Amino acid sequence: MDDRPYIARRPKRADGRRNYDAILAAARKAFETSGADASLEDIASQAGVAIGTLYRHFPTRASLVEAATRDGLENLVAHAERLAGHPDPLEALKEWMREAVIHFSTFRGLVGILAQSMYDEGTPSHAMCAAMHQSGADLLRAAQAAGRVRPDLTPEELFDLLSGAAWVREQAASGRDGSPRFLQLVLEGIVAPRRD
Amino acid sequence: MDDRPYIARRPKRADGRRNYDAILAAARKAFETSGADASLEDIASQAGVAIGTLYRHFPTRASLVEAATRDGLENLVAHAERLAGHPDPLEALKEWMREAVIHFSTFRGLVGILAQSMYDEGTPSHAMCAAMHQSGADLLRAAQAAGRVRPDLTPEELFDLLSGAAWVREQAASGRDGSPRFLQLVLEGIVAPRRD
DNA sequence: GACTCAACCTGAGGGTCCCTCAGGTTAGTG
DNA sequence: CACTAACCTGAGGGACCCTCAGGTTGAGTC
Known part of the structure; x- marks a missing residue:
């Protein structure tokens, strides 16, 4: 039905925004050092967040x-x-x-x-x-x-x-x-x- | 000690040569369709060989x-x-x-x-x-x-x-x-x- | 302040792939 | 035919992926 690409939006709740930003920061660092195929689980844990939370905000790599x-x-x-x-x-x-x-x-x-x-x-x-x-x-x-x-x-x-x-x-x-x-x-x- | 790169040699025994060739043929096909990161386990099974045999002949991708x-x-x-x-x-x-x-x-x-x-x-x-x-x-x-x-x-x-x-x-x-x-x-x- | 609920979070778990290794099989030689 | 080095097998531990059932909480409402 809606096959538009998923563009991550900054979430509404305060804890959501916090995590979103933390994941993004961790991802930037990880991509920089390990390339675009850096481990998503590493990124999540680096951001102090469970893997499911990462997928909530960013459903795909x-x-x-x-x-x-x-x-x-x-x-x-x-x-x-x-x-x-x-x-x-x-x-x-x-x-x-x-x-x-x-x-x-x-x-x-x-x-x-x-x-x-x-x-x-x-x-x-x-x-x-x-x-x-x-x-x-x-x-x-x-x-x-x-x-x-x-x-x-x-x-x-x-x-x-x-x-x-x-x-x-x-x-x-x-x-x-x-x-x-x-x-x-x-x-x-x-x-x-x-x-x- | 010997850190020269491993170059695969065609093995000596008849069964070894058969498998070596089969793996190589399967690998060529798999690389062609899936790229250089094709699944090695797929290649092995496609060649009719256990995964260990693939690694015996080709220790690295x-x-x-x-x-x-x-x-x-x-x-x-x-x-x-x-x-x-x-x-x-x-x-x-x-x-x-x-x-x-x-x-x-x-x-x-x-x-x-x-x-x-x-x-x-x-x-x-x-x-x-x-x-x-x-x-x-x-x-x-x-x-x-x-x-x-x-x-x-x-x-x-x-x-x-x-x-x-x-x-x-x-x-x-x-x-x-x-x-x-x-x-x-x-x-x-x-x-x-x-x-x- | 209590209530409500959508938004949010967690982490176990099933799947794929990687690579190793202990143990079994066999081709070839004498 | 016996021997052995070469060869084969596939279970298994580890890394990573992604999902989802169930628990938690921020923020709006009364």
């Missing part, structure tokens, strides 16, 4: 991930709006992409979830991803209109490049990090070819 | 993955050697990269394992990855020597690009597949800039 990353992605969208008026649309796009890659690789496994959510409605993070898609597409279009980015690049391709860069960054989290270089190469690859 | 993908990666290295004499070194590099991306994304989760193995000795797939690294580096160097690829690109960066492309391909396995386009963009991005 995806809904917990969504709640844990919502702020960061909201900031990303907000930043895109600020950048919309930038005098140099290519520079604006580049800066946004750099920031996006960092957010996408906040913890191991996140970029996979986001890539999944991007085109799969019925996923908790889909709404946020759609908003980001919009932001990225706008910045891209502006840079293309100014003739600064190859005109055949689509927003979907842009996000593939972004996701790839974020994945490389997340892989390299421990050790050699080639991701700034990766994005650099990608960026240099998508600028409009100079006129002959 | 990584060793099973290594055995299941060894052939494909060996082919990739062999292909590189054949391409070494290609008249157009850029075309040779491109073709090899296209093939590499396909092999890296044989099943979901493989490219992550390979990226891990690339710089982590003590991993079953490390030997194969090192060989591939060599192959790729040779083709890259040749294309650079011919002035066809930007000279500042390192082999490590090449493999980051390849892995990123493979990851995007593996993500999109079900549905929209942007991977040929991804690699295309990358390839166009790394060619040497035309002289002014």
Whole structure:
């Protein structure tokens, strides 16, 4: 009947809100150190709460991930709006992409979830991803209109490049990090070819 | 004492070889449909063998993955050697990269394992990855020597690009597949800039 | 302050998967 | 045919997942 994705809402009762916040804090910490497949039972016990309580507030792992990353992605969208008026649309796009890659690789496994959510409605993070898609597409279009980015690049391709860069960054989290270089190469690859 | 990675060897006794092969065949099928984290117990039962037998031949999941993908990666290295004499070194590099991306994304989760193995000795797939690294580096160097690829690109960066492309391909396995386009963009991005 | 009840919490428990290991079986050799 | 190293089995303990029956409590109402 109602197959909309479950988006965790901050509950109404005081004890509910307390636990919700504690779980979220524990989850952020656990995701950071163990990746998106951190043990939910560990998170619950770290939050000082029984496992059933965690499931009450966050019925799926995806809904917990969504709640844990919502702020960061909201900031990303907000930043895109600020950048919309930038005098140099290519520079604006580049800066946004750099920031996006960092957010996408906040913890191991996140970029996979986001890539999944991007085109799969019925996923908790889909709404946020759609908003980001919009932001990225706008910045891209502006840079293309100014003739600064190859005109055949689509927003979907842009996000593939972004996701790839974020994945490389997340892989390299421990050790050699080639991701700034990766994005650099990608960026240099998508600028409009100079006129002959 | 001996912390070399465990590489599965084809066993000596006839029953051992039979089971080894059956497990490998079942594993290939399971990885293909369920990804690298397919259930080992399913694989064992699919092979008509008890779980202990699977662990006897393949003490770790990584060793099973290594055995299941060894052939494909060996082919990739062999292909590189054949391409070494290609008249157009850029075309040779491109073709090899296209093939590499396909092999890296044989099943979901493989490219992550390979990226891990690339710089982590003590991993079953490390030997194969090192060989591939060599192959790729040779083709890259040749294309650079011919002035066809930007000279500042390192082999490590090449493999980051390849892995990123493979990851995007593996993500999109079900549905929209942007991977040929991804690699295309990358390839166009790394060619040497035309002289002014 | 007592009452009410929806919201909330708990943790036992059944399911899946991981990996180990003690004990039984068998292929191949002399 | 006897011997043994190689091989096989599957029970079992541990981690994690997720559900649900039953108990507790915050907050509104009188």
